[in-house]
Amino acid sequence: MDKIKQHFIDKEEQVISISGLYKSFGDLKVLNGIDFTLYKGENVAILGKSGTGKSVLIKIIVGLLRPDRGEVFALGKPVHSLNHKDLDALRLRIGFSFQSSALYDGMNVYQNLAFPLTMNAKHLTKKEVDTAVEKVLDAVNLRNKKKQMPSELSGGQRKRIGIARTLILKPEIMLYDEPTAGLDPITSTEIIQLINEVQQRYNTSSIIITHDLTCARNTSDRTAMLLDGRFAKVGQFDEIFNTEDQHLKEFYNYNFIQ
Amino acid sequence: MYGDRIKKHIFTRRVDQFFRDIYDISKFFRTFFKEAFKRPFHFNELINQCYEVGYRSLPLITLTGFIIGIVFTIQSRPPLENFGASSWLPSLMGIAIIKSLGPLVTSLICAGKVGSGIGAELGSMKVTEQIEAMEVSSIHPFKYLVVNRILATTITIPILSFYCCFIALMGSFINVHFEESSSIITFYQNAFSTITFIDIIESTIKAVTYGFTIGFVGCYNGYNASQGTRGVGRAANLAVVYAMFIIFIEEILIVQIFTWIINS
Ligand SMILES: Nc1ncnc2c1ncn2[C@@H]1O[C@H](COP(=O)(O)OP(=O)(O)OP(=O)(O)O)[C@@H](O)[C@H]1O
Ligand SMILES: [Mg+2]
Numbered sequence: 001m002d003k004i005k006q007h008f009i010d011k012e013e014q015v016i017s018i019s020g021l022y023k024s025f026g027d028l029k030v031l032n033g034i035d036f037t038l039y040k041g042e043n044v045a046i047l048g049k050s051g052t053g054k055s056v057l058i059k060i061i062v063g064l065l066r067p068d069r070g071e072v073f074a075l076g077k078p079v080h081s082l083n084h085k086d087l088d089a090l091r092l093r094i095g096f097s098f099q100s101s102a103l104y105d106g107m108n109v110y111q112n113l114a115f116p117l118t119m120n121a122k123h124l125t126k127k128e129v130d131t132a133v134e135k136v137l138d139a140v141n142l143r144n145k146k147k148q149m150p151s152e153l154s155g156g157q158r159k160r161i162g163i164a165r166t167l168i169l170k171p172e173i174m175l176y177d178e179p180t181a182g183l184d185p186i187t188s189t190e191i192i193q194l195i196n197e198v199q200q201r202y203n204t205s206s207i208i209i210t211h212d213l214t215c216a217r218n219t220s221d222r223t224a225m226l227l228d229g230r231f232a233k234v235g236q237f238d239e240i241f242n243t244e245d246q247h248l249k250e251f252y253n254y255n256f257i258q
Numbered sequence: 259m260y261g262d263r264i265k266k267h268i269f270t271r272r273v274d275q276f277f278r279d280i281y282d283i284s285k286f287f288r289t290f291f292k293e294a295f296k297r298p299f300h301f302n303e304l305i306n307q308c309y310e311v312g313y314r315s316l317p318l319i320t321l322t323g324f325i326i327g328i329v330f331t332i333q334s335r336p337p338l339e340n341f342g343a344s345s346w347l348p349s350l351m352g353i354a355i356i357k358s359l360g361p362l363v364t365s366l367i368c369a370g371k372v373g374s375g376i377g378a379e380l381g382s383m384k385v386t387e388q389i390e391a392m393e394v395s396s397i398h399p400f401k402y403l404v405v406n407r408i409l410a411t412t413i414t415i416p417i418l419s420f421y422c423c424f425i426a427l428m429g430s431f432i433n434v435h436f437e438e439s440s441s442i443i444t445f446y447q448n449a450f451s452t453i454t455f456i457d458i459i460e461s462t463i464k465a466v467t468y469g470f471t472i473g474f475v476g477c478y479n480g481y482n483a484s485q486g487t488r489g490v491g492r493a494a495n496l497a498v499v500y501a502m503f504i505i506f507i508e509e510i511l512i513v514q515i516f517t518w519i520i521n522s
Contacts, residue, residue, distance in 0.1 A: 062394050088396040102391035105382075116395035119402075122298075169395065 009221060013040040014073070015173055015205045016061060021070030023056055030056050032229030034070070038173070038205055043195070045208045045216035045237070048226030054209045055099060057226070058175045061207075062096055063087050075172060092120060095166030095204070099177040101158040103150035109161055110146045113137070117168050136164040139201065140194060156187035160194065167202060174198060174206040180215045188215060195219045213241075286478050290408060293401045300406055307410035315371045315418060319364055323422040326363060327429025330354065335437070344438075345448075351430040352449030356461050360423035361416075362509060365468030368415055369501040373476040376407055377497030380480025381490040389481070404481060408473035415469030416462055423461070460516045467512065468505050475501040 016038035023031040030053035038044055048054050059065045060072060063079050072079040077090050104112050113133045117124065124132075137143050140160040150158060159179060166174065179195060180188040192215055198204060208219050216223050217237045224234040233240050331351055338344045380403060383389050392399040431445045476497040483489040 059390075064390055064393060091394050091396045094394070096391075096394040098387045098391060100387050102387040104388055104391070105386070106379075116397065119397045120395070165391075166395075 009042045010040040014038065015040050015075055016207070017071075017073045018061075019071050021057075021060065021072065022068045023053070023060060023065065024068060030229055031060075031067075034230055036224065036231060036234075038207060040205050041199075041203065042221045043199055043206045043208060043219050045210055045220035045223045046226055047210065047213075047216055047223060047240075050211070052226050053229060054226055055177055058096070058177060058207060058209060061175060062091055062094055092169050093172045095163075095169065095171030095174045097159070097163050097166055097174065097176045097179060099181065101150075101155075101162040103153075103158055103161055103165070105150050107150075108146070109137075109142075109148050109150070109153070112150065112161060113165050113168055116165060120169065132168055136167045139167060139198070140164040141190075154187075156183050156191065159183070159191060163194065163198070167198065170202065172204060174202075174204045176206060176208045176210075178209055178211070180210060180212045185214075188212065191215075192218045217241075282482070283478065286481075287474070289400060290405060290474070293398070293405050294409065296401070298401075300402060303402065303406045304409055307406050308414045310375075311368070311372050311410050311414040312418065314375060315364075315368050316421075318367050318371060319418055319422050320425055322363055322367060323360075323425035324429040326359060327351070327355065327426030327431075328433050329429075330359070330426075331430040331433040335433075348430070348434060348445050348448035349452045351427065352451070352453055353457075355426045355430070356423050356453055357457050358509075358513075360426060361419045361461055361464040361468060362505070363426075364419040364422040364465065365415060365472060365505050366502060368411070368418065368469075369472050369498055369505065372411060373472045373497045373501045374494040376411075376473065376476030377480040377483075378490055378494035380404075380407075380477060381483035381493030384481060384483045384493075385485055385487065385489050400481075404477045407477055408470065411473030411476075412466060412469040415472065416465035419461070419465035456516070456520060460512065464509065464512050467508050471504050471508065472501050475504065 014037050016036070018034055018036040021031055021034040022029075034057065046054055046057070056065060060067050061074055061079065063082065067080055070080070074090060075093055077086065079087070079090065082090065104115065107115065110133055113136060114129050117129055117132055133146070134143070137146065140163055142157060142160055142164070145153065145157065145161070150161070153161065163174075163176075163179070174195075176195065179191050183191065195206065195208060196219060199206060206219075208215065210216050220237055222234060223237040223240050225232045225240055331347060334350060335344060335347060338347055338350070380389075383403070389399045389403070392402065427446070427449055430449075431442055434440055434445055435442070479493040479496045479500070483493040
């Protein structure tokens with residue numbers, strides 16, 4: 001797949017900056033000194049084995065988990081020390097697409113999409129909500145699924161509705177947790193396209209967590225390799241891919257066999 | 259030697275866990291009261307939840323209440339007749355049903371039906387990250403999910419309890435009517451003849467307490483479900499077991515307190 005990306009990365013503006021981040025659960029050390037910067041307009045893919053703490057890392061970025069040590073700034077705000085109110089305000093500017101899609105299974109697609117909007121902007125009229133829902137459904141190409149329940153959707157469709165649900169709040173940062181995991185190659189390609197479209201249409205900066213090398217190569221401006229709780233390597237995808245490092249090679253070989 | 263060390267280890271861990279649970283539960287309790295009085299109020303969701311509670315348990319309460327009323331009356335009749343006191347039957351039933359059976363039966367049914375439902379529902383929302391999804395879109399899941407559910411059970415279960423009393427007395431009346439062909443008005447007059455205002459208060463307080471307990475225990479277990487689908491089943495199960503256990507303890511306490519109040 002050829003990717004022609006035409007967007008502007010502003011190296012002057014850091015939307016996320018993390019320094020000296022540590023996190024452990026009991027005796028289990030998960031993150032061991034993460035330093036990382038995400039620039040405006042940029043897509044960064046984070047690669048890493050299962051269980052290395054990729055999900056933990058982005059959950060710390062939105063304040064779902066508290067770091068043991070270290071600083072996390074998102075859009076200039078110190079996530080690690082914000083009070084509830086400021087954290088709420090910050091979270092509205094960050095979209096989080098869950099590994100499991102996390103659609104509300106008691107609501108249909110329309111209600112899933114309208115819910116974050118109506119709960120956060122009570123003054124909106126029914127018509128305005130409708131328009132917003134139509135618009136994001138358009139963006140993820142699922143116009144005809146409004147009435148469906150989440151259990152009636154395929155895995156790829158759920159992922160897309162999950163992404164649409166975050167887009168409805170017009171986020172400045174998107175965090176994708178394994179957007180292509182468990183999907184067939186064709187559906188994966190569609191999701192990859194969607195991620196790139198979102199970057200252009202909504203002008204977001206994104207972190208894409210993935211095991212999937214195709215996804216990493218086709219969505220990212222930079223790629224970072226998470227190994228033993230820290231970033232072993234950060235750079236262009238090809239740079240990282242053509243490494244001689246034994247650990248990294250192991251990961252790629254494993255991926256190819258799959 | 260090794261066995262000793264492991265045993266001790268498990269024991270200290272248990273004690274540790276026990277105190278941690280107490281801390282978590284009291285924190286949940288405090289958070290509930292803090293959030294319950296804070297804006298925004300989700301009235302639509304509250305009404306929705308009240309409806310759910312009533313809708314889920316109404317048929318079962320109707321059936322059980324009716325059967326309990328009729329069975330208790332049938333079985334109490336012979337001993338009372340031996341003393342020539344069968345005319346006391348309505349007032350005996352009134353006391354038994356309004357003061358104790360109504361609230362207790364209603365809440366045990368609701369613990370099974372509503373409590374497990376809440377536990378399973380919140381548990382599955384927890385393990386499928388739906389609760390976190392609310393959090394990241396700045397919707398306070400505790401307020402939206404937990405507070406509304408606890409309030410709903412606290413409001414609805416007393417209403418259901420009164421309804422259950424009414425149905426049980428109807429069951430009782432049917433038996434009395436067939437045996438003695440007394441009218442419904444005489445029956446209710448007799449049934450309420452020894453019931454005082456404080457008895458009604460006691461009945462209401464019981465139902466409110468049990469309602470709160472069912473919502474609280476269900477929400478606590480669901481909201482803190484551990485990862486995985488097993489966590490969901492566990493949450494539903496614990497919600498029922500603990501709620502029933504606590505309801506019986508509360509029953510004893512409330513009865514003691516009211517006996518003490520009435521006597522003094
Ligand atoms: N809330 C938690 N409590 C305890 N341990 C946790 C918690 N969340 C994550 N962990 C542990 O942290 C480690 C990293 O988990 P994480 O979910 O971040 O992995 P991951 O890199 O996202 O893996 P995958 O690719 O499978 O999603 C795992 O060993 C996990 O058991
Ligand atoms: Mg993960």
